[in-house]
Amino acid sequence: MMHRTIRSGYVSAIRGARVVANKTGVLDRLEAGPHRRSRWLRSLFAIYDFDDLARLDLPWWTFDAIDTVERFLAGRPQARVFEWGSGASTLWLSRRAGEVISVEHDPEWSDMVARKLAGCAHVALRHVPAQAAGEVASRKAGFAGQYFDDYVRAIRDVPGALDLIVIDGRAREVCLREAADRLAPGGMILLDDFRRKRYQVAAEASGLKIARHEGLAVCLPLPDSTAVLTRRRALA
Structure with missing residues (x-):
């Protein structure tokens, strides 16, 4: 409180x-x-x-992470992106990727983002609400009794490999487990708010290579952390 x-x-x-x-x-x-x-x-x-961030063309990540993802997408103009948690980042991604699939649990927020994306045929915004029962609970305050099984598993409805997966919504640790095997060769996962210990533990358990991008973050007066995860190269 x-x-x-x-x-x-x-x-x-x-x-x-x-x-x-x-x-x-x-x-x-x-x-x-x-x-x-x-x-x-x-x-x-x-x-x-939301409107001001969209106009400024900024996702709510650290600036180092923004630069990293922007360079990555510049080299893959037809990149396929999947995102848990829509918002200003969805608009930012829509201007840089070939296809964006974004999943959002909040109906009012989803409607607002959808209005901003009107006319973007290469962007699919899916509203997947929380359930009253299930196995995947959010650990965020205020979400007691809400379960995100369908939300987390929404990525299973998307065929094929994905170049970029953004995890910035509910039940992020479980989302990461779903995302780990869906990357295209050379692809990356962005996990925001990486100062949270439970996200660090989940990232370590994933076996993926972790690059922490810390420092100035959009909208925040204090430094923050966003992680970019990639597959480790196999030893020759």
């Missing part, structure tokens, strides 16, 4: 500061800035603002 109160207070303060920054031209100057720190400072004013 204390954490939510602090977060709510911070977001309210940023929203107030944004009004002033907009009137004084600070937002425009930050957007025009050529450096990462300018983009990061501008993103702070977009926290929990």
Whole structure:
């Protein structure tokens, strides 16, 4: 409860500061800035603002991870992407990949993202709600009694290998187990919020190679961590 109160207070303060920054031209100057720190400072004013993040063309990851994935997709213009947890990242991916399949559990959020994606024939957004009973529970506060079996297994409905798999929604540890065997040769998995110990444990157990991208993160005032996982090369 204390954490939510602090977060709510911070977001309210940023929203107030944004009004002033907009009137004084600070937002425009930050957007025009050529450096990462300018983009990061501008993103702070977009926290929990889907429309603003979409306009800024930023997914809510660390900047190092964004750069890594952008370079990867630039080399695979027809990349197939699967994503658990839709949002600004879905729009960002839609501008860089050949096919995007995104799964979202929240109906209102799913509808909002779908409106932004109108006309994007290469993007499929699936709403897969939580269930009242099952085996896969979310460990996130506020999700007690909700199960995500269908949500996690939605990737099984997608045939073929995937170039990029983004895990940024519910039940991420179980999603990672589903994702590990679905990568195309040279493909990668992005696992966000990697400072959480349970995600680190799941990544270690996967046997995949882990590259941690830490530092400045979109919308966040403090450093964060996003991991990129790849298959280990077989020994000759």
